[in-house]
Amino acid sequence: MDNTFFSRFHPRVIDVLLRDHRFWFQLGKPTRAVAFESTSIRNFMFVVRGSGILSANGAEYPLTVGSVFYFPYRSKVRISYTSEEPMQFYSVHYDYKLIEWDGGSVICSDPQESHMPIPIVTQTTDIESFSRSMRQLYEQWHGKAADYEWQSRLMFLSLVNEVRRLYLQKNEGDLVRRAINKSMDYIRSRYAEPLEREELAEVASLSMSYFSIMFKKVAGCTPTQYITKVRLDKAKQLLQSSELTVSEVARQVGFQDPLYFARVFAQHAGMPPREYRKG
Structure with missing residues:
Protein backbone atom coordinates (compact mmCIF):
# COMPACT_ATOMS: atom_id res chain seq x y z
CA MET A 1 0.00 0.00 0.00
CA ASP A 2 1.42 3.37 -1.05
CA ASN A 3 0.75 5.53 2.01
CA THR A 4 2.62 8.44 0.44
CA PHE A 5 0.01 8.52 -2.33
CA PHE A 6 -2.90 9.00 0.05
CA SER A 7 -1.05 11.62 2.07
CA ARG A 8 -0.93 13.68 -1.15
CA PHE A 9 -4.31 12.65 -2.60
CA HIS A 10 -6.49 15.74 -3.13
CA PRO A 11 -9.69 14.85 -5.04
CA ARG A 12 -12.42 16.98 -6.61
CA VAL A 13 -15.89 15.52 -7.06
CA ILE A 14 -17.28 16.39 -10.49
CA ASP A 15 -20.61 14.57 -10.40
CA VAL A 16 -22.45 11.84 -8.51
CA LEU A 17 -24.86 9.65 -10.48
CA LEU A 18 -27.14 6.68 -9.92
CA ARG A 19 -26.82 4.43 -12.94
CA ASP A 20 -30.06 2.50 -13.47
CA HIS A 21 -31.74 0.93 -16.53
CA ARG A 22 -31.29 4.17 -18.49
CA PHE A 23 -27.52 3.65 -18.47
CA TRP A 24 -27.95 0.43 -20.43
CA PHE A 25 -29.13 2.13 -23.64
CA GLN A 26 -26.91 2.77 -26.66
CA LEU A 27 -28.26 4.69 -29.63
CA GLY A 28 -31.75 4.41 -28.14
CA LYS A 29 -31.63 0.63 -27.86
CA PRO A 30 -31.24 -1.52 -24.72
CA THR A 31 -27.92 -3.33 -24.34
CA ARG A 32 -26.29 -5.58 -21.79
CA ALA A 33 -22.82 -4.07 -22.20
CA VAL A 34 -21.30 -0.59 -22.48
CA ALA A 35 -17.75 -0.16 -23.75
CA PHE A 36 -15.21 2.67 -23.76
CA GLU A 37 -12.16 2.62 -26.01
CA SER A 38 -10.35 5.01 -23.66
CA THR A 39 -11.88 6.28 -20.44
CA SER A 40 -11.73 10.08 -20.36
CA ILE A 41 -12.90 10.59 -16.80
CA ARG A 42 -12.11 8.98 -13.46
CA ASN A 43 -14.96 6.89 -12.04
CA PHE A 44 -15.53 5.41 -8.57
CA MET A 45 -18.55 3.09 -8.45
CA PHE A 46 -20.57 0.93 -6.07
CA VAL A 47 -23.04 -1.82 -7.08
CA VAL A 48 -26.40 -1.63 -5.29
CA ARG A 49 -28.41 -4.11 -7.35
CA GLY A 50 -27.72 -6.98 -9.74
CA SER A 51 -24.42 -8.39 -10.92
CA GLY A 52 -22.05 -7.95 -13.82
CA ILE A 53 -18.53 -8.08 -15.18
CA LEU A 54 -15.95 -5.34 -15.54
CA SER A 55 -13.32 -5.81 -18.25
CA ALA A 56 -10.37 -3.43 -17.99
CA ASN A 57 -7.40 -3.73 -20.36
CA GLY A 58 -8.13 -7.39 -20.99
CA ALA A 59 -8.63 -8.46 -17.35
CA GLU A 60 -12.10 -9.41 -16.13
CA TYR A 61 -13.53 -8.75 -12.67
CA PRO A 62 -16.88 -10.07 -11.38
CA LEU A 63 -19.23 -7.50 -9.84
CA THR A 64 -21.94 -8.20 -7.28
CA VAL A 65 -23.96 -6.17 -4.80
CA GLY A 66 -21.41 -4.49 -2.52
CA SER A 67 -18.63 -4.33 -5.12
CA VAL A 68 -16.67 -1.10 -5.22
CA PHE A 69 -14.84 -0.61 -8.50
CA TYR A 70 -13.24 2.08 -10.62
CA PHE A 71 -12.16 2.58 -14.20
CA PRO A 72 -8.41 2.93 -14.70
CA TYR A 73 -7.85 6.29 -16.42
CA ARG A 74 -7.42 6.22 -20.19
CA SER A 75 -8.03 2.50 -20.37
CA LYS A 76 -10.10 0.25 -22.57
CA VAL A 77 -13.09 -0.70 -20.45
CA ARG A 78 -16.23 -2.77 -20.89
CA ILE A 79 -18.95 -3.18 -18.30
CA SER A 80 -21.84 -5.63 -18.64
CA TYR A 81 -24.54 -7.05 -16.42
CA THR A 82 -25.20 -10.74 -15.87
CA SER A 83 -28.26 -10.48 -13.64
CA GLU A 84 -31.80 -10.79 -14.96
CA GLU A 85 -32.45 -7.09 -14.36
CA PRO A 86 -29.94 -4.38 -15.35
CA MET A 87 -27.22 -3.83 -12.77
CA GLN A 88 -27.56 -0.58 -10.80
CA PHE A 89 -24.65 1.31 -9.32
CA TYR A 90 -23.64 4.70 -7.97
CA SER A 91 -20.96 6.46 -9.97
CA VAL A 92 -18.74 9.26 -8.69
CA HIS A 93 -16.96 11.24 -11.39
CA TYR A 94 -13.85 12.76 -9.91
CA ASP A 95 -10.38 14.07 -10.63
CA TYR A 96 -7.45 14.64 -8.34
CA LYS A 97 -4.10 16.30 -7.89
CA LEU A 98 -1.18 15.23 -5.78
CA ILE A 99 -0.45 17.94 -3.21
CA GLU A 100 2.77 17.97 -1.21
CA TRP A 101 3.95 20.52 1.31
CA ASP A 102 7.65 21.41 1.25
CA GLY A 103 8.15 23.62 4.25
CA GLY A 104 5.97 26.66 3.59
CA SER A 105 5.50 26.01 -0.12
CA VAL A 106 3.17 23.63 -1.94
CA ILE A 107 4.00 21.31 -4.82
CA CYS A 108 1.01 20.36 -6.94
CA SER A 109 1.41 17.69 -9.59
CA ASP A 110 -0.81 15.76 -11.98
CA PRO A 111 -1.05 12.01 -11.34
CA GLN A 112 1.05 9.96 -13.72
CA GLU A 113 -0.55 6.60 -12.97
CA SER A 114 -3.84 5.29 -14.34
CA HIS A 115 -4.58 3.35 -11.12
CA MET A 116 -5.02 4.33 -7.52
CA PRO A 117 -3.00 2.04 -5.20
CA ILE A 118 -6.10 -0.01 -4.35
CA PRO A 119 -7.60 -2.98 -6.22
CA ILE A 120 -9.77 -2.19 -9.24
CA VAL A 121 -12.57 -4.16 -7.55
CA THR A 122 -13.08 -4.49 -3.79
CA GLN A 123 -15.93 -6.31 -2.05
CA THR A 124 -17.19 -4.38 0.96
CA THR A 125 -17.77 -6.25 4.21
CA ASP A 126 -20.58 -3.99 5.47
CA ILE A 127 -22.74 -3.51 2.39
CA GLU A 128 -25.55 -1.72 4.21
CA SER A 129 -23.23 0.88 5.75
CA PHE A 130 -21.34 1.54 2.50
CA SER A 131 -24.61 1.76 0.56
CA ARG A 132 -25.94 4.29 3.06
CA SER A 133 -22.79 6.40 2.73
CA MET A 134 -23.04 6.37 -1.07
CA ARG A 135 -26.68 7.40 -0.89
CA GLN A 136 -25.80 10.24 1.46
CA LEU A 137 -23.10 11.42 -0.93
CA TYR A 138 -25.58 11.29 -3.81
CA GLU A 139 -28.18 13.27 -1.84
CA GLN A 140 -25.59 15.76 -0.60
CA TRP A 141 -24.37 16.43 -4.13
CA HIS A 142 -27.82 16.88 -5.62
CA GLY A 143 -29.12 18.85 -2.61
CA LYS A 144 -26.69 21.65 -3.56
CA ALA A 145 -26.49 23.16 -0.06
CA ALA A 146 -24.08 26.07 0.39
CA ASP A 147 -21.14 23.81 1.31
CA TYR A 148 -22.13 20.75 -0.76
CA GLU A 149 -18.82 20.55 -2.67
CA TRP A 150 -16.77 20.57 0.51
CA GLN A 151 -19.04 18.05 2.24
CA SER A 152 -19.11 15.83 -0.85
CA ARG A 153 -15.32 15.79 -0.99
CA LEU A 154 -15.12 14.77 2.66
CA MET A 155 -17.64 11.97 2.07
CA PHE A 156 -15.76 10.77 -0.99
CA LEU A 157 -12.46 10.76 0.91
CA SER A 158 -14.13 8.70 3.63
CA LEU A 159 -15.36 6.15 1.07
CA VAL A 160 -11.93 5.86 -0.56
CA ASN A 161 -10.35 5.47 2.86
CA GLU A 162 -12.75 2.62 3.70
CA VAL A 163 -11.69 0.77 0.54
CA ARG A 164 -8.07 1.41 1.49
CA ARG A 165 -8.74 0.03 4.99
CA LEU A 166 -10.31 -3.14 3.55
CA TYR A 167 -7.31 -3.60 1.26
CA LEU A 168 -4.85 -3.19 4.14
CA GLN A 169 -6.89 -5.58 6.28
CA LYS A 170 -6.92 -8.24 3.57
CA ASN A 171 -3.19 -7.86 2.92
CA GLU A 172 -2.43 -8.16 6.62
CA GLY A 173 -4.62 -11.25 6.82
CA ASP A 174 -2.81 -12.85 3.87
CA LEU A 175 0.61 -12.09 5.38
CA VAL A 176 -0.37 -13.51 8.77
CA ARG A 177 -1.84 -16.64 7.18
CA ARG A 178 1.40 -17.24 5.29
CA ALA A 179 3.37 -16.71 8.52
CA ILE A 180 1.22 -19.23 10.40
CA ASN A 181 1.48 -21.74 7.54
CA LYS A 182 5.25 -21.34 7.72
CA SER A 183 5.21 -22.23 11.42
CA MET A 184 2.96 -25.24 10.71
CA ASP A 185 5.44 -26.47 8.08
CA TYR A 186 8.17 -26.03 10.67
CA ILE A 187 6.25 -28.16 13.18
CA ARG A 188 5.62 -30.93 10.63
CA SER A 189 9.33 -31.08 9.77
CA ARG A 190 10.59 -30.99 13.39
CA TYR A 191 7.82 -32.69 15.39
CA ALA A 192 10.33 -35.05 17.07
CA GLU A 193 12.26 -32.13 18.56
CA PRO A 194 11.29 -30.05 21.61
CA LEU A 195 9.20 -27.18 20.25
CA GLU A 196 8.56 -24.03 22.26
CA ARG A 197 6.06 -21.27 21.51
CA GLU A 198 8.87 -18.68 21.48
CA GLU A 199 10.68 -20.62 18.77
CA LEU A 200 7.54 -20.97 16.62
CA ALA A 201 6.64 -17.29 17.02
CA GLU A 202 10.15 -16.39 15.88
CA VAL A 203 9.77 -18.60 12.80
CA ALA A 204 6.53 -16.73 11.99
CA SER A 205 8.15 -13.35 12.79
CA LEU A 206 5.27 -12.52 15.15
CA SER A 207 5.10 -11.63 18.82
CA MET A 208 4.31 -14.60 21.08
CA SER A 209 0.88 -13.32 22.13
CA TYR A 210 -0.18 -12.39 18.58
CA PHE A 211 1.22 -15.66 17.23
CA SER A 212 -0.90 -17.70 19.67
CA ILE A 213 -4.07 -15.76 18.81
CA MET A 214 -3.57 -15.96 15.05
CA PHE A 215 -2.42 -19.59 15.08
CA LYS A 216 -5.70 -20.66 16.65
CA LYS A 217 -7.64 -18.48 14.22
CA VAL A 218 -5.88 -19.96 11.16
CA ALA A 219 -5.35 -23.58 12.29
CA GLY A 220 -8.42 -23.97 14.48
CA CYS A 221 -6.36 -25.13 17.48
CA THR A 222 -3.53 -23.93 19.69
CA PRO A 223 0.12 -24.51 18.69
CA THR A 224 0.45 -27.14 21.45
Whole structure:
Protein backbone atom coordinates (compact mmCIF):
# COMPACT_ATOMS: atom_id res chain seq x y z
CA MET A 1 0.00 0.00 0.00
CA ASP A 2 1.42 3.37 -1.05
CA ASN A 3 0.75 5.53 2.01
CA THR A 4 2.62 8.44 0.44
CA PHE A 5 0.01 8.52 -2.33
CA PHE A 6 -2.90 9.00 0.05
CA SER A 7 -1.05 11.62 2.07
CA ARG A 8 -0.93 13.68 -1.15
CA PHE A 9 -4.31 12.65 -2.60
CA HIS A 10 -6.49 15.74 -3.13
CA PRO A 11 -9.69 14.85 -5.04
CA ARG A 12 -12.42 16.98 -6.61
CA VAL A 13 -15.89 15.52 -7.06
CA ILE A 14 -17.28 16.39 -10.49
CA ASP A 15 -20.61 14.57 -10.40
CA VAL A 16 -22.45 11.84 -8.51
CA LEU A 17 -24.86 9.65 -10.48
CA LEU A 18 -27.14 6.68 -9.92
CA ARG A 19 -26.82 4.43 -12.94
CA ASP A 20 -30.06 2.50 -13.47
CA HIS A 21 -31.74 0.93 -16.53
CA ARG A 22 -31.29 4.17 -18.49
CA PHE A 23 -27.52 3.65 -18.47
CA TRP A 24 -27.95 0.43 -20.43
CA PHE A 25 -29.13 2.13 -23.64
CA GLN A 26 -26.91 2.77 -26.66
CA LEU A 27 -28.26 4.69 -29.63
CA GLY A 28 -31.75 4.41 -28.14
CA LYS A 29 -31.63 0.63 -27.86
CA PRO A 30 -31.24 -1.52 -24.72
CA THR A 31 -27.92 -3.33 -24.34
CA ARG A 32 -26.29 -5.58 -21.79
CA ALA A 33 -22.82 -4.07 -22.20
CA VAL A 34 -21.30 -0.59 -22.48
CA ALA A 35 -17.75 -0.16 -23.75
CA PHE A 36 -15.21 2.67 -23.76
CA GLU A 37 -12.16 2.62 -26.01
CA SER A 38 -10.35 5.01 -23.66
CA THR A 39 -11.88 6.28 -20.44
CA SER A 40 -11.73 10.08 -20.36
CA ILE A 41 -12.90 10.59 -16.80
CA ARG A 42 -12.11 8.98 -13.46
CA ASN A 43 -14.96 6.89 -12.04
CA PHE A 44 -15.53 5.41 -8.57
CA MET A 45 -18.55 3.09 -8.45
CA PHE A 46 -20.57 0.93 -6.07
CA VAL A 47 -23.04 -1.82 -7.08
CA VAL A 48 -26.40 -1.63 -5.29
CA ARG A 49 -28.41 -4.11 -7.35
CA GLY A 50 -27.72 -6.98 -9.74
CA SER A 51 -24.42 -8.39 -10.92
CA GLY A 52 -22.05 -7.95 -13.82
CA ILE A 53 -18.53 -8.08 -15.18
CA LEU A 54 -15.95 -5.34 -15.54
CA SER A 55 -13.32 -5.81 -18.25
CA ALA A 56 -10.37 -3.43 -17.99
CA ASN A 57 -7.40 -3.73 -20.36
CA GLY A 58 -8.13 -7.39 -20.99
CA ALA A 59 -8.63 -8.46 -17.35
CA GLU A 60 -12.10 -9.41 -16.13
CA TYR A 61 -13.53 -8.75 -12.67
CA PRO A 62 -16.88 -10.07 -11.38
CA LEU A 63 -19.23 -7.50 -9.84
CA THR A 64 -21.94 -8.20 -7.28
CA VAL A 65 -23.96 -6.17 -4.80
CA GLY A 66 -21.41 -4.49 -2.52
CA SER A 67 -18.63 -4.33 -5.12
CA VAL A 68 -16.67 -1.10 -5.22
CA PHE A 69 -14.84 -0.61 -8.50
CA TYR A 70 -13.24 2.08 -10.62
CA PHE A 71 -12.16 2.58 -14.20
CA PRO A 72 -8.41 2.93 -14.70
CA TYR A 73 -7.85 6.29 -16.42
CA ARG A 74 -7.42 6.22 -20.19
CA SER A 75 -8.03 2.50 -20.37
CA LYS A 76 -10.10 0.25 -22.57
CA VAL A 77 -13.09 -0.70 -20.45
CA ARG A 78 -16.23 -2.77 -20.89
CA ILE A 79 -18.95 -3.18 -18.30
CA SER A 80 -21.84 -5.63 -18.64
CA TYR A 81 -24.54 -7.05 -16.42
CA THR A 82 -25.20 -10.74 -15.87
CA SER A 83 -28.26 -10.48 -13.64
CA GLU A 84 -31.80 -10.79 -14.96
CA GLU A 85 -32.45 -7.09 -14.36
CA PRO A 86 -29.94 -4.38 -15.35
CA MET A 87 -27.22 -3.83 -12.77
CA GLN A 88 -27.56 -0.58 -10.80
CA PHE A 89 -24.65 1.31 -9.32
CA TYR A 90 -23.64 4.70 -7.97
CA SER A 91 -20.96 6.46 -9.97
CA VAL A 92 -18.74 9.26 -8.69
CA HIS A 93 -16.96 11.24 -11.39
CA TYR A 94 -13.85 12.76 -9.91
CA ASP A 95 -10.38 14.07 -10.63
CA TYR A 96 -7.45 14.64 -8.34
CA LYS A 97 -4.10 16.30 -7.89
CA LEU A 98 -1.18 15.23 -5.78
CA ILE A 99 -0.45 17.94 -3.21
CA GLU A 100 2.77 17.97 -1.21
CA TRP A 101 3.95 20.52 1.31
CA ASP A 102 7.65 21.41 1.25
CA GLY A 103 8.15 23.62 4.25
CA GLY A 104 5.97 26.66 3.59
CA SER A 105 5.50 26.01 -0.12
CA VAL A 106 3.17 23.63 -1.94
CA ILE A 107 4.00 21.31 -4.82
CA CYS A 108 1.01 20.36 -6.94
CA SER A 109 1.41 17.69 -9.59
CA ASP A 110 -0.81 15.76 -11.98
CA PRO A 111 -1.05 12.01 -11.34
CA GLN A 112 1.05 9.96 -13.72
CA GLU A 113 -0.55 6.60 -12.97
CA SER A 114 -3.84 5.29 -14.34
CA HIS A 115 -4.58 3.35 -11.12
CA MET A 116 -5.02 4.33 -7.52
CA PRO A 117 -3.00 2.04 -5.20
CA ILE A 118 -6.10 -0.01 -4.35
CA PRO A 119 -7.60 -2.98 -6.22
CA ILE A 120 -9.77 -2.19 -9.24
CA VAL A 121 -12.57 -4.16 -7.55
CA THR A 122 -13.08 -4.49 -3.79
CA GLN A 123 -15.93 -6.31 -2.05
CA THR A 124 -17.19 -4.38 0.96
CA THR A 125 -17.77 -6.25 4.21
CA ASP A 126 -20.58 -3.99 5.47
CA ILE A 127 -22.74 -3.51 2.39
CA GLU A 128 -25.55 -1.72 4.21
CA SER A 129 -23.23 0.88 5.75
CA PHE A 130 -21.34 1.54 2.50
CA SER A 131 -24.61 1.76 0.56
CA ARG A 132 -25.94 4.29 3.06
CA SER A 133 -22.79 6.40 2.73
CA MET A 134 -23.04 6.37 -1.07
CA ARG A 135 -26.68 7.40 -0.89
CA GLN A 136 -25.80 10.24 1.46
CA LEU A 137 -23.10 11.42 -0.93
CA TYR A 138 -25.58 11.29 -3.81
CA GLU A 139 -28.18 13.27 -1.84
CA GLN A 140 -25.59 15.76 -0.60
CA TRP A 141 -24.37 16.43 -4.13
CA HIS A 142 -27.82 16.88 -5.62
CA GLY A 143 -29.12 18.85 -2.61
CA LYS A 144 -26.69 21.65 -3.56
CA ALA A 145 -26.49 23.16 -0.06
CA ALA A 146 -24.08 26.07 0.39
CA ASP A 147 -21.14 23.81 1.31
CA TYR A 148 -22.13 20.75 -0.76
CA GLU A 149 -18.82 20.55 -2.67
CA TRP A 150 -16.77 20.57 0.51
CA GLN A 151 -19.04 18.05 2.24
CA SER A 152 -19.11 15.83 -0.85
CA ARG A 153 -15.32 15.79 -0.99
CA LEU A 154 -15.12 14.77 2.66
CA MET A 155 -17.64 11.97 2.07
CA PHE A 156 -15.76 10.77 -0.99
CA LEU A 157 -12.46 10.76 0.91
CA SER A 158 -14.13 8.70 3.63
CA LEU A 159 -15.36 6.15 1.07
CA VAL A 160 -11.93 5.86 -0.56
CA ASN A 161 -10.35 5.47 2.86
CA GLU A 162 -12.75 2.62 3.70
CA VAL A 163 -11.69 0.77 0.54
CA ARG A 164 -8.07 1.41 1.49
CA ARG A 165 -8.74 0.03 4.99
CA LEU A 166 -10.31 -3.14 3.55
CA TYR A 167 -7.31 -3.60 1.26
CA LEU A 168 -4.85 -3.19 4.14
CA GLN A 169 -6.89 -5.58 6.28
CA LYS A 170 -6.92 -8.24 3.57
CA ASN A 171 -3.19 -7.86 2.92
CA GLU A 172 -2.43 -8.16 6.62
CA GLY A 173 -4.62 -11.25 6.82
CA ASP A 174 -2.81 -12.85 3.87
CA LEU A 175 0.61 -12.09 5.38
CA VAL A 176 -0.37 -13.51 8.77
CA ARG A 177 -1.84 -16.64 7.18
CA ARG A 178 1.40 -17.24 5.29
CA ALA A 179 3.37 -16.71 8.52
CA ILE A 180 1.22 -19.23 10.40
CA ASN A 181 1.48 -21.74 7.54
CA LYS A 182 5.25 -21.34 7.72
CA SER A 183 5.21 -22.23 11.42
CA MET A 184 2.96 -25.24 10.71
CA ASP A 185 5.44 -26.47 8.08
CA TYR A 186 8.17 -26.03 10.67
CA ILE A 187 6.25 -28.16 13.18
CA ARG A 188 5.62 -30.93 10.63
CA SER A 189 9.33 -31.08 9.77
CA ARG A 190 10.59 -30.99 13.39
CA TYR A 191 7.82 -32.69 15.39
CA ALA A 192 10.33 -35.05 17.07
CA GLU A 193 12.26 -32.13 18.56
CA PRO A 194 11.29 -30.05 21.61
CA LEU A 195 9.20 -27.18 20.25
CA GLU A 196 8.56 -24.03 22.26
CA ARG A 197 6.06 -21.27 21.51
CA GLU A 198 8.87 -18.68 21.48
CA GLU A 199 10.68 -20.62 18.77
CA LEU A 200 7.54 -20.97 16.62
CA ALA A 201 6.64 -17.29 17.02
CA GLU A 202 10.15 -16.39 15.88
CA VAL A 203 9.77 -18.60 12.80
CA ALA A 204 6.53 -16.73 11.99
CA SER A 205 8.15 -13.35 12.79
CA LEU A 206 5.27 -12.52 15.15
CA SER A 207 5.10 -11.63 18.82
CA MET A 208 4.31 -14.60 21.08
CA SER A 209 0.88 -13.32 22.13
CA TYR A 210 -0.18 -12.39 18.58
CA PHE A 211 1.22 -15.66 17.23
CA SER A 212 -0.90 -17.70 19.67
CA ILE A 213 -4.07 -15.76 18.81
CA MET A 214 -3.57 -15.96 15.05
CA PHE A 215 -2.42 -19.59 15.08
CA LYS A 216 -5.70 -20.66 16.65
CA LYS A 217 -7.64 -18.48 14.22
CA VAL A 218 -5.88 -19.96 11.16
CA ALA A 219 -5.35 -23.58 12.29
CA GLY A 220 -8.42 -23.97 14.48
CA CYS A 221 -6.36 -25.13 17.48
CA THR A 222 -3.53 -23.93 19.69
CA PRO A 223 0.12 -24.51 18.69
CA THR A 224 0.45 -27.14 21.45
CA GLN A 225 -2.65 -28.98 20.23
CA TYR A 226 -1.36 -28.93 16.66
CA ILE A 227 2.05 -30.30 17.72
CA THR A 228 0.28 -33.12 19.57
CA LYS A 229 -1.89 -33.93 16.53
CA VAL A 230 1.14 -34.12 14.24
CA ARG A 231 3.05 -36.32 16.71
CA LEU A 232 0.13 -38.69 17.25
CA ASP A 233 -0.54 -39.04 13.52
CA LYS A 234 3.11 -40.01 13.03
CA ALA A 235 2.89 -42.39 16.01
CA LYS A 236 -0.08 -44.15 14.40
CA GLN A 237 1.93 -44.65 11.21
CA LEU A 238 4.88 -46.11 13.15
CA LEU A 239 2.70 -48.41 15.24
CA GLN A 240 1.18 -49.93 12.10
CA SER A 241 4.26 -50.02 9.90
CA SER A 242 7.20 -50.79 12.22
CA GLU A 243 8.35 -53.22 14.91
CA LEU A 244 9.33 -50.43 17.28
CA THR A 245 8.19 -50.74 20.87
CA VAL A 246 5.65 -48.27 22.21
CA SER A 247 8.40 -46.53 24.18
CA GLU A 248 10.56 -46.25 21.05
CA VAL A 249 7.63 -44.88 19.05
CA ALA A 250 6.95 -42.33 21.77
CA ARG A 251 10.53 -41.04 21.70
CA GLN A 252 10.68 -40.98 17.90
CA VAL A 253 7.68 -38.67 17.70
CA GLY A 254 8.83 -36.31 20.43
CA PHE A 255 7.41 -37.72 23.68
CA GLN A 256 10.11 -38.24 26.30
CA ASP A 257 7.77 -39.94 28.77
CA PRO A 258 6.26 -43.19 27.36
CA LEU A 259 3.56 -43.28 30.04
CA TYR A 260 2.44 -39.75 29.21
CA PHE A 261 2.49 -40.68 25.52
CA ALA A 262 0.27 -43.71 26.17
CA ARG A 263 -2.22 -41.61 28.15
CA VAL A 264 -2.40 -38.88 25.49
CA PHE A 265 -2.64 -41.46 22.70
CA ALA A 266 -5.54 -43.25 24.42
CA GLN A 267 -7.41 -39.98 24.89
CA HIS A 268 -6.94 -39.14 21.21
CA ALA A 269 -7.49 -42.59 19.61
CA GLY A 270 -9.91 -44.05 22.13
CA MET A 271 -7.61 -46.99 22.89
CA PRO A 272 -4.04 -47.59 24.16
CA PRO A 273 -1.17 -47.77 21.62
CA ARG A 274 -0.84 -51.57 21.95
CA GLU A 275 -4.51 -52.13 21.12
CA TYR A 276 -4.27 -49.68 18.22
CA ARG A 277 -1.37 -51.70 16.82
CA LYS A 278 -3.42 -54.90 16.95
CA GLY A 279 -6.22 -53.25 14.99
